[in-house]
Amino acid sequence: MSFVSIEFMVFTAVCVAGCYMIPKKYQWVWLLVFSYIYYLAAGPSYLFFILFATTATYLGGLWAEAGARWAVPAVLLADFGMLAFIKYTNFILGNINGLFGTNIRELKLLLPLGISFYTFQATGYLLDVHWKRCKAERNPFRFALFLAFFPQIMQGPIGRYSRLAESLYAEREFDMARIERGLYRIVWGFFKKIVIADNAVLYVDAIFDNYNTMPGYGIMGILLYGAQLYADFSGGIDIVIGIAEMLGVTLDENFTQPFFATSITDFWHRWHITLGTWMKDYLFYPVSLSRWMGKFGKWCRTKFGKNIGRALPICLANIIVFLVVGIWHGPAWHNIFYGLYNGVIIGVSGLLAKNYRDWKKKFGIEKDSRLFYCFQVIRTFILVNISWYLDRAGSTHQALIMMRDSITKFRIGVDIIDASSTWAGSAYAPLIAALFGCLVVLIHSILRERKIDTRSLLMKKPVVIRCLVLFLLLMSLVVIGNKPLSQGGFIYANF
Amino acid sequence: MRIFKRILVPVIFIAVLFAVNTYLNYLLVPYTFTRYKVHKIETETFDDLILGSSHAGTCLSPSSISSVTGRSAFNAAQGEEYPVDSYFFLKDATGKHKPDRLIYEFDPNYWITAQDVSANYAGTYTEMQPGKAKVQYFFAKMWKADFRTSIAPWYFYRAQLSDIERNLFVKRSDDYKNFGTGTFDSATQTVESDGFIAVKPGKWDDEIIPRDWSDDMIQEKARDYFIRIAEFCRREGIELVVVTTPVPAETLAANETSYASAGAEMEALSKTYDFTYMNYTGGDLLEARREFTDSELFADWDGHMYADAARRFSVAFAEDLEKV
Numbered sequence: 001m002s003f004v005s006i007e008f009m010v011f012t013a014v015c016v017a018g019c020y021m022i023p024k025k026y027q028w029v030w031l032l033v034f035s036y037i038y039y040l041a042a043g044p045s046y047l048f049f050i051l052f053a054t055t056a057t058y059l060g061g062l063w064a065e066a067g068a069r070w071a072v073p074a075v076l077l078a079d080f081g082m083l084a085f086i087k088y089t090n091f092i093l094g095n096i097n098g099l100f101g102t103n104i105r106e107l108k109l110l111l112p113l114g115i116s117f118y119t120f121q122a123t124g125y126l127l128d129v130h131w132k133r134c135k136a137e138r139n140p141f142r143f144a145l146f147l148a149f150f151p152q153i154m155q156g157p158i159g160r161y162s163r164l165a166e167s168l169y170a171e172r173e174f175d176m177a178r179i180e181r182g183l184y185r186i187v188w189g190f191f192k193k194i195v196i197a198d199n200a201v202l203y204v205d206a207i208f209d210n211y212n213t214m215p216g217y218g219i220m221g222i223l224l225y226g227a228q229l230y231a232d233f234s235g236g237i238d239i240v241i242g243i244a245e246m247l248g249v250t251l252d253e254n255f256t257q258p259f260f261a262t263s264i265t266d267f268w269h270r271w272h273i274t275l276g277t278w279m280k281d282y283l284f285y286p287v288s289l290s291r292w293m294g295k296f297g298k299w300c301r302t303k304f305g306k307n308i309g310r311a312l313p314i315c316l317a318n319i320i321v322f323l324v325v326g327i328w329h330g331p332a333w334h335n336i337f338y339g340l341y342n343g344v345i346i347g348v349s350g351l352l353a354k355n356y357r358d359w360k361k362k363f364g365i366e367k368d369s370r371l372f373y374c375f376q377v378i379r380t381f382i383l384v385n386i387s388w389y390l391d392r393a394g395s396t397h398q399a400l401i402m403m404r405d406s407i408t409k410f411r412i413g414v415d416i417i418d419a420s421s422t423w424a425g426s427a428y429a430p431l432i433a434a435l436f437g438c439l440v441v442l443i444h445s446i447l448r449e450r451k452i453d454t455r456s457l458l459m460k461k462p463v464v465i466r467c468l469v470l471f472l473l474l475m476s477l478v479v480i481g482n483k484p485l486s487q488g489g490f491i492y493a494n495f
Numbered sequence: 496m497r498i499f500k501r502i503l504v505p506v507i508f509i510a511v512l513f514a515v516n517t518y519l520n521y522l523l524v525p526y527t528f529t530r531y532k533v534h535k536i537e538t539e540t541f542d543d544l545i546l547g548s549s550h551a552g553t554c555l556s557p558s559s560i561s562s563v564t565g566r567s568a569f570n571a572a573q574g575e576e577y578p579v580d581s582y583f584f585l586k587d588a589t590g591k592h593k594p595d596r597l598i599y600e601f602d603p604n605y606w607i608t609a610q611d612v613s614a615n616y617a618g619t620y621t622e623m624q625p626g627k628a629k630v631q632y633f634f635a636k637m638w639k640a641d642f643r644t645s646i647a648p649w650y651f652y653r654a655q656l657s658d659i660e661r662n663l664f665v666k667r668s669d670d671y672k673n674f675g676t677g678t679f680d681s682a683t684q685t686v687e688s689d690g691f692i693a694v695k696p697g698k699w700d701d702e703i704i705p706r707d708w709s710d711d712m713i714q715e716k717a718r719d720y721f722i723r724i725a726e727f728c729r730r731e732g733i734e735l736v737v738v739t740t741p742v743p744a745e746t747l748a749a750n751e752t753s754y755a756s757a758g759a760e761m762e763a764l765s766k767t768y769d770f771t772y773m774n775y776t777g778g779d780l781l782e783a784r785r786e787f788t789d790s791e792l793f794a795d796w797d798g799h800m801y802a803d804a805a806r807r808f809s810v811a812f813a814e815d816l817e818k819v
Contacts, residue, residue, distance in 0.1 A: 006645070007638045176501055424654040467508050474512070476652045478643055483612060 001041045002489065004194070005024050005238055011038065014118055015150075016179070016246045024171035031145055031168070033245065038150035046112040049086075050148060053079055053115075057122040059144045061129045061136035071128045083119045086111060091331030113493070114153040116328060118277055122147055125161040127282050134162045142169055151243040155492035157254040157274040164251070172248035177459065180466070182246035184455050189238025193490070194481035196231035196437035200224040201429035202482065206416045210393055211402050217416055218406030219312065222385050225392045227438050229491060230258065233272070236490040257445045258384075262376035264345045267384055275328070279321045288317040306356055315347035322346065329391065330492045334399055338390035345383060423483045433480040519773035523649040525658060526665045526678055528686045529615075532571045533622040534674045535690065536584070540592035541815060542566035547600025547738075549574035549692070553799040554740040555598065556809040557689035563813035564721040566595070570690035575615040577605050578720035583632035584619055585724060596734040599724060601772075603739070603757035604704075606721075607712040617644050626651055683794075693802035694794045704797055706746075708753035710760060735770035736816065737761060741808065742776055742798035743790040766770035771819050773812070784811055786806050 001008045015034045019027055027478050037051060090106040097104055125146070128134045137143040145168060146161060147153075207214075207221030234255045244251045252274050260269035267278045287293060293313050301309030319340065326339015349356075359365075365372050387442030388401070392398035414427035422430050458466060528750045536544065543566050545555050551572035561568050571584060585597060620637060623629040637645040640808060652658070680687040684694045728735040739758065747754060758777040765772035775781055781788070790796070792804035800808060 002639065002641075004641045004643075005639050006642050009642060423650075426654075429654070463504055467504070470508070471512065475515075478647050479653055481643075481650075483641075484650070 001038055003236070004190070007041075012243055012246075012449075016243075019247055020172075020174040027062065027172060028142060028169045029144055031149065031249075035145060035148040035150040035153070039148055039153065041202075042113040043110075048111075048123065049082065049112040049115055050118060052082060053118055053122050054140075054144045054147050054354055057126050057147070058137070060126050061143070062138075064126065064130045065136040067478070072126060075126055079123050079126075081117050081174055083115055085109075086115060088327075088331045106293055109300060114155070117156045117158055118153060120275070122156045124158065124278055124282055128161055134165075137161070137165070149244075149249070151240040151247075152251060155240070155490055156272075157232070157237060157240070157252045158278050159252060159274070163251070168248045175248075178245050178248065181455050181459065182242040182244075184458065184470065185242030185245060186239050187242075189235040189240075189242060190477055191437065191473050192231040192238065192441060192455060192479045196434050196441065197228045197235060198432035198482035199437070199480075200228035200231070202417050202422065203414070204228050204392070208394070208398075208402075209400060210416065211405070212395075213415055214276045214411075215402075215405040216409030216411035217413075218389070218402040219410065220412050221402070222388050222406070224393070224434070225388055226259075227434060229388070229391075230255075231437065231441070232491045236492065257449050259381060260377060260383075260445065260449050261380045263349065263380055264383055265349065267380055275325070279325060283324060284317055284321045284469050285322055288314060293317065308351065311351045311353070317348050318451030319351065320345035320348040332395070334390045334393055334396045337367050337396050337399075338387055341387050341390060430482055433482075436480065446472065499793070501804035508689045508705070516649075519649040519700065521645070521666065522659050522662060523652040523655065524621075525652065526663050527618060528664065528673050528676070528679050528690075528692075529573055529618040530622045531674050531676060531679075532569075532573065532690055533584075533587070533619060533624075535569055536571050536588040537591050537624055538596075539569070540567075541569040542595045543598055544585070544588055544594035544596070545570040545572055545598045545600070545624055546576070546584055547572040548576050548602040548796050550602050550603055550740045551598075551600030551738075552690075552692040553684075553694050553794075553802075554805045554808055555600070555812065556687075556693075556736075556802075557804045558687070558690040558691070559806045559809035560813040560816075563810055563817065568598075568689065570692075572600055572690070573615075573618075574691075575610070575613065576619070577610050577634055578717045578724065579610075580619050582724050582727070583623075583628055583635065585727065586631070587623055587626070588627040589727075589733070590626060593731060594733060596736060597728055599737050601721075601737050601739050601755065601757075601761050603708050604706060604716040605706055605715060606760075608756070609714060612641065612644060616640070617648055618686075620645065621648055636717065641817075657730040682693050690716070691802075691805070694805070696801055697794075704751040706750035706757075708757045709751075710756065713760070719789075721764070725764070725770055729769070735768075736772045736773065736819070737765065737770060738812065739776050740798060741781075741784065741787040741800075743793050743796055744785075745790055747788060748778060748799065773815060773819070775812075780815065784815075785810075786813065 001011065010028050011034070013111060022030055036047075036172040056075050056078045060071050060078075063071035064075075064438070086109050089109060093104050093106055096102060125134075128135045137146065142165075146159070146165060149159075149164075149168060152159060174181060204221055204225045207217040207224075211218070237254045241251050241253070254273050256270045256273065258267055258271035259272050293316070296316070297309060297313040300312040302314065303309070320343070322341075322343025323336065324339070324341065326336040329335040329338060360367065389399040389403050390396065414431055417427050417430075419425060419427040424430070442452060458469060536655070541557075543557070543560065543564070545551055545557065545568065549572070552570060552574065555570055557568035557570045560566075571588070576584070582598065588594065617637060617640075620629065620632050623632065632647070643650050663816075665678050666669050668678070669675070676686045676688055682695070683697065684692055686692055726736055739761070742754075754776040758774045761772050761774070773780055775784055775787065787800075787804070787808050791802055793810075
């Protein structure tokens with residue numbers, strides 16, 4: 001069910017309206033029914049996977065709470081095993097064929113809607129129960145809603161039981177102001193998706209698909225890809241959070257102005273936050289606090305001294321975490337290198353932290369100076385953009401060639417796309433529309449960075465102003481939004 | 496009073512949005528022959544109804560066919576008409592006046608490609624009068640499509656601001672009010688009152704489009720809706736004749752296997768669903784009517800015929816039809 005379809009809009013409107021019309025104690029049941037209708041609409045064959053994850057994790061939670069030591073590893077193996085089998089079997093087979101010259105046929109495997117997201121959400125819950133951070137949910141249907149809540153199932157945010165359960169099962173009152181706030185968030189998400197992402201993708205696809213025949217456009221391509229990716233993913237999340245807000249459910253934020261990050265570590269604290277915190281809580285800490293890492297740390301301290309000995313295990317844990325992030329991004333080597341690239345930068349930055357402090361002192365750089373802040377933001381922006389060559393390219397080879405050509409054959413222009421195929425009959429129009437959208441988002445981000453809640457600000461304005469803003473946002477979708485793309489959908493819905 | 500105010504604001508907002516949207520549709524969406532064709536099939540009765548893509552629109556002249564068969568005919572075919580559109584077009588027509596025979600043009604290309612979301616995507620749906628067929632059409636096609644496609648079709652024409660003046664002129668003219676065809680007379684083609692799209696002489700620059708038909712490329716939706724057409728005709732007692740119109744010999748030579756496979760697919764369906772299939776891109780009919788594959792008769796390599804050639808072909812087609 002596409003977010004931009006009439007079907008989804010009617011579905012959501014009926015769900016929201018109905019939620020406040022039925023007795024309050026059945027509201028969560030209503031949400032569960034709608035969540036499963038949504039999931040069924042994607043394809044009945046997907047149902048098995050979410051039912052399997054729900055049943056296994058639900059039982060795993062109860063068993064773990066009862067003290068069964070085998071339950072957590074067994075259910076983790078089942079959940080991650082299913083995800084790994086579906087996502088990575090063909091990647092592994094392809095590599096075996098490449099390495100050993102065999103001809104093992106690839107399997108025709110379904111990629112169920114949102115499997116990465118609900119698997120992470122399920123395993124997070126299980127570990128929280130195991131570590132006694134929350135109590136196991138006794139009601140299987142309530143637990144089913146926690147995993148299947150329809151707005152977030154496609155592309156997150158990855159919810160935590162301890163925070164999500166409260167608002168998911170709560171009895172809620174109709175609140176017009178909350179509905180209005182949710183509506184603004186949804187329309188804002190559509191603005192990002194349709195005006196920025198869908199226009200930028202025209203150039204991005206053309207540049208990356210023709211990197212051999214029309215080389216040199218890499219920098220333009222990667223800058224637009226950054227805009228596309230951010231607008232697509234954060235726009236989708238805005239829609240998700242907006243719908244949840246209308247339903248009285250509070251979801252975790254997934255983005256906080258990532259392009260104002262001052263380091264790659266900071267970037268990952270602002271970009272896909274729920275994945276980052278999941279990795280931190282369920283992978284980074286268990287790895288860095290593990291017995292073998294302790295032994296490794298001890299060995300490092302005796303070998304390299306106190307400072308490096310302390311930093312090296314953290315560096316290794318970061319590299320492991322980002323290796324997993326890379327694998328999570330997709331079954332391909334360029335994704336793995338994308339993860340490693342981030343992991344190595346973060347790891348090495350940790351190792352060199354003392355040196356950085358010394359250099360800053362030596363060159364008289366003040367920590368809080370505006371100039372240094374700008375330098376850090378620009379440096380991070382460049383580093384992030386370099387990583388996106390690996391993320392967007394079809395292969396590591398392509399990414400490396402495009403990086404080289406970006407410098408040696410630098411070119412910029414709109415002749416990369418066919419003007420007659422655009423919505424305005426001009427090769428410039430989609431670019432101008434995307435840049436206009438970026439400017440609006442930039443202004444909004446600056447306000448957000450200054451801790452100004454733009455929606456609260458808007459809600460205080462007279463109704464005419466509020467309606468006008470909503471009207472202009474809606475009209476912009478039609479006037480400067482790209483026409484529906486055949487490939488359609490959101491990038492992160494494919495995970 | 497407070498509750499009333501709460502309801503009033505969203506109602507006024509939606510009303511303003513609706514009014515602006517309607518006015519923009521009026522200003523920007525031009526008068527197309529889809530409106531004319533939909534109006535004709537909804538208000539008049541024909542013995543033979545022709546449906547299909549632009550190949551049928553430009554190759555089959557109803558008046559030429561009528562001159563041989565003695566039956567009234569109307570050509571409702573148009574560019575980018577996929578089987579789903581033909582099915583609901585047929586249902587719409589049948590709801591008002593049931594034809595005796597459906598001449599359905601099978602263009603293999605429409606079976607292996609997903610429909611592009613362009614101005615024509617919602618054209619037929621938009622012009623249909625409210626009714627059961629329109630509701631079913633909405634749920635079959637518009638329900639899952641981008642909301643702008645059916646709610647704000649003006650957005651396909653948003654860059655054509657310079658056409659507003661002409662659109663307003665046309666929409667205020669008697670031709671528009673009386674569902675005339677004078678508006679469609681252009682340098683390249685004209686639309687005749689029987690729905691035939693008469694292509695005027697003048698060679699267009701075009702390349703031979705590869706026709707990469709293979710059975711595994713068939714879009715299930717296309718086959719499904721074609722089968723619905725066949726079953727609907729059988730249920731309603733409408734004779735079904737499927738035709739693949741001629742293409743230039745060069746196009747045929749370059750895509751021999753594709754045309755043969757597509758022809759075989761339709762041949763198999765004709766046996767299963769018991770209808771007549773007349774294929775001018777292969778088999779006996781191609782041999783018998785090979786004169787209609789001369790590239791001089793076509794406006795492009797894709798198979799759109801010049802009007803004079805199309806009239807001659809329509810007579811030949813009607814004669815073949817009489818022999819079936």
